[in-house]
Amino acid sequence: MYKIVKKRELNSTVTMMDIYAPLVAKKAEAGQFIILRVDENGERIPLTVAGFDREAGTVKIIFQIVGGTTMRLNAKKEGEYIQDFVGPLGCATKTDGVKKVCIVGGGVGCAIALPVAQKFKALGCEVHSIIGFRSKDLVILEKEFAECSDKLTIMTDDGSYGRQGVVTVPLKEAIEGGENYDEVIAIGPLVMMKFVVATTRPYGIKTTVSMNPIMIDGTGMCGGCRLTVGGKTKFACVDGPDFDGFEVDFDEAMARSSAYAEFEQGQRSELCNLLNKAVK
Ligand SMILES: Cc1cc2nc3c(=O)[nH]c(=O)nc-3n(C[C@H](O)[C@H](O)[C@H](O)COP(=O)(O)OP(=O)(O)OC[C@H]3O[C@@H](n4cnc5c(N)ncnc54)[C@H](O)[C@@H]3O)c2cc1C
Numbered sequence: 001m002y003k004i005v006k007k008r009e010l011n012s013t014v015t016m017m018d019i020y021a022p023l024v025a026k027k028a029e030a031g032q033f034i035i036l037r038v039d040e041n042g043e044r045i046p047l048t049v050a051g052f053d054r055e056a057g058t059v060k061i062i063f064q065i066v067g068g069t070t071m072r073l074n075a076k077k078e079g080e081y082i083q084d085f086v087g088p089l090g091c092a093t094k095t096d097g098v099k100k101v102c103i104v105g106g107g108v109g110c111a112i113a114l115p116v117a118q119k120f121k122a123l124g125c126e127v128h129s130i131i132g133f134r135s136k137d138l139v140i141l142e143k144e145f146a147e148c149s150d151k152l153t154i155m156t157d158d159g160s161y162g163r164q165g166v167v168t169v170p171l172k173e174a175i176e177g178g179e180n181y182d183e184v185i186a187i188g189p190l191v192m193m194k195f196v197v198a199t200t201r202p203y204g205i206k207t208t209v210s211m212n213p214i215m216i217d218g219t220g221m222c223g224g225c226r227l228t229v230g231g232k233t234k235f236a237c238v239d240g241p242d243f244d245g246f247e248v249d250f251d252e253a254m255a256r257s258s259a260y261a262e263f264e265q266g267q268r269s270e271l272c273n274l275l276n277k278a279v280k
């Protein structure tokens with residue numbers, strides 16, 4: 001069992017937890033993820049390592065409450081325990097040869113992008129971050145990004161905070177304004193990553209995306225997380241989650257990501273009914 005040593009609400013739908021998991025904390029690197037089960041009957045879900053403290057033995061996770069398992073996880077209180085916490089899984093983000101990087105995060109993808117930005121900063125790179133949200137009340141991790149970025153641009157869809165518009169607008173402006181990025185790293189909704197790739201492709205700037213398909217075992221055995229990259233089948237859990245954005249078949253990934261939508265909606269409604277009955 002793994003103790004929740006700290007819990008903090010980042011906004012109305014995103015929660016941060018520090019989990020005591022010393023063996024995971026000892027080996028974790030930016031870009032890797034864990035798979036957890038909230039209780040012994042729980043579904044396995046992957047969440048990115050959003051930070052770690054090797055001395056304290058804790059691993060930080062930041063999750064959006066989107067369905068059954070994340071609702072159950074969010075119902076846990078500080079001091080309580082979760083059943084399983086396996087990791088670190090997947091490959092760490094590669095940093096070799098990068099001196100100037102632009103990190104583009106969207107929504108809860110910013111939680112995944114933050115440790116990557118922090119790692120590049122710690123290695124002495126020039127870090128520009130562009131983070132986008134639907135509106136002001138959904139903005140997360142602004143202070144943390146400001147601390148590890150030489151330049152930070154915040155975008156909101158409705159203009160309620162930062163600049164109005166999508167993340168690709170300041171990205172294109174920066175590239176055309178002469179910022180010579182060695183790499184752009186995009187982490188967020190599939191559609192956002194697809195458009196970041198469309199923005200950088202004409203300039204030939206290396207672009208890495210972090211893919212988040214359905215995962216089950218997280219060890220390359222089940223095939224649930226398969227993607228087509230450069231015309232070949234890859235497993236996001238062992239070959240990724242980072243991939244060359246120019247090579248990813250985003251249309252296939254988007255079609256596969258909605259394959260279980262009906263079932264997931266059923267699970268959500270069932271749990272909401274249960275929680276409502278419990279309150280009455
Ligand atoms: C490598 C990786 C890292 C991730 N990191 C984060 C993170 O740091 N923070 C965060 O909020 N979310 C992250 N996700 C997404 C997270 O796993 C899903 O939000 C979570 O599984 C939802 O489960 P649910 O039961 O609450 O919702 P459901 O209603 O079951 O699903 C809601 C949506 O979540 C996705 N999802 C559901 N089950 C899985 C699964 N087993 N594997 C992958 N995706 C699934 C689907 O796109 C689905 O539409 C990550 C996914 C991957 C693959």
Ligand code: FES
Nearest residue numbers: 216218220223237
């Ligand atoms: S999650 Fe099963 S192969 Fe990747």
